[in-house]
Amino acid sequence: MNRTQLGKSGPTVSRIGLGAMGMSGAYGESSDDESIRTIHAALDAGVDLVDTGDFYGAGHNETLIGRALNERNRDEVVLSVKFGALRGPDGSWLGFDGRPNAVKSSLGYTLQRLGVDHVDVYRPARLDPQVPIEDTVGAIAEMVDAGYVRHIGLSEIGSATLRRAAAVHPISDLQIEYSIVSRGIEADILDTARDLGVGITAYGVLSRGLLSDTFRAPTALAANDFRAHSPRFQGENLTRNRELVELLAEIADERNVTVAQLAIAWVLSRGDDIVPVVGARTVERLTETIAAEEILLTSDEVARIENAVPKDAVAGERYAEAQMAQLDSEA
Ligand SMILES: NC(=O)c1ccc[n+]([C@@H]2O[C@H](COP(=O)([O-])OP(=O)(O)OC[C@H]3O[C@@H](n4cnc5c(N)ncnc54)[C@H](OP(=O)(O)O)[C@@H]3O)[C@@H](O)[C@H]2O)c1
Numbered sequence: 001m002n003r004t005q006l007g008k009s010g011p012t013v014s015r016i017g018l019g020a021m022g023m024s025g026a027y028g029e030s031s032d033d034e035s036i037r038t039i040h041a042a043l044d045a046g047v048d049l050v051d052t053g054d055f056y057g058a059g060h061n062e063t064l065i066g067r068a069l070n071e072r073n074r075d076e077v078v079l080s081v082k083f084g085a086l087r088g089p090d091g092s093w094l095g096f097d098g099r100p101n102a103v104k105s106s107l108g109y110t111l112q113r114l115g116v117d118h119v120d121v122y123r124p125a126r127l128d129p130q131v132p133i134e135d136t137v138g139a140i141a142e143m144v145d146a147g148y149v150r151h152i153g154l155s156e157i158g159s160a161t162l163r164r165a166a167a168v169h170p171i172s173d174l175q176i177e178y179s180i181v182s183r184g185i186e187a188d189i190l191d192t193a194r195d196l197g198v199g200i201t202a203y204g205v206l207s208r209g210l211l212s213d214t215f216r217a218p219t220a221l222a223a224n225d226f227r228a229h230s231p232r233f234q235g236e237n238l239t240r241n242r243e244l245v246e247l248l249a250e251i252a253d254e255r256n257v258t259v260a261q262l263a264i265a266w267v268l269s270r271g272d273d274i275v276p277v278v279g280a281r282t283v284e285r286l287t288e289t290i291a292a293e294e295i296l297l298t299s300d301e302v303a304r305i306e307n308a309v310p311k312d313a314v315a316g317e318r319y320a321e322a323q324m325a326q327l328d329s330e331a
Helices: 032-044 060-070 100-114 133-145 159-168 189-196 235-255 259-268 283-294 299-308
Strands: 003-005 012-014 017-019 049-053 078-083 085-087 093-096 119-124 149-155 171-177 199-203 274-279
Touching: 017 032, 032 060, 032 283, 049 060, 049 199, 049 274, 060 100, 078 100, 100 119, 100 133, 119 133, 119 171, 133 149, 133 159, 149 159, 159 171, 159 189, 171 189, 189 199, 235 259, 235 299, 259 274, 259 283, 259 299
Parallel strands: 017 049, 017 274, 049 078, 078 119, 119 149, 149 171, 171 199, 199 274
Antiparallel strands: 003 012, 085 093
């Protein structure tokens, strides 16, 4: 696995990262044992960037990663942790807290659950509209000075906020959705990040599994699966989106790769400063993901992919309306 630096100030990480969110119920049931095997398989393959959030399964995800790391050397992994999303005991979303004391309190609990003495990249999951970004980033910067955090990242914020944040402390990377069907960052955020020397950790590279062989056939979704409520997976939208996946499948078949691998390869082709963080909760999925790193697309193939699925071709937003309204990146 090749390596790249996150932005000009961030850590050097594997060219593809592992997203652990699905290991804590975001896409329905998962097995802790298989999740731990998946994390170990990732580390063994040289995938050392592991992304989590303290609100994934209300701490379950961090505890799980902590268990996986028990048997490993702390320095084998680059831990990227999101905080600030508030959730009720029933899993409901209650808003965001980016106040300085909330930053420090959240970090204390995170270190306990992970069983580590520092986090490599710490980032607010969303902008708290009640708290200036300077205050949130300033509090993380104090935690950097105290040795509990190595680098500061951000998530789903727009260009203006990114500039304000970077004026307070160097930002290693912006975590934001980016895929062949979610190309919003190309309008200005990507240029701003490049201008500031901020890397991109791209999530939703498979549009939550839409860009894969799985959804080419009708697929039942559990009520607690994010996709059961995601606009792109509903009714006519899903029918339209499956047509797009069929077009990608034609190109993937010619290269003898899967649709998911083609989607990952397309993001990889967008620049060395963009690291896809792909979700997987089984070793099988992870293995397919890792193999995508070796697919080098020609400029003709990139053009074919973008012609088959032009910007804005996808049906449905990437989040439901209420969640879209919480994205500074979409403001
Ligand atoms: N900053 C943010 O706001 C934010 C938001 C969401 C996610 N994230 C982070 O980004 C990570 C990745 O995002 P994501 O999980 O939402 O989206 P994703 O990577 O686009 O999609 C993950 C889904 O695709 C499926 N999948 C993976 N490889 C596949 C393959 N080869 N064939 C078919 N399906 C495949 C996974 O299945 P299985 O689960 O069955 O393995 C999972 O259901 C998350 O784990 C999380 O760490 C960040």
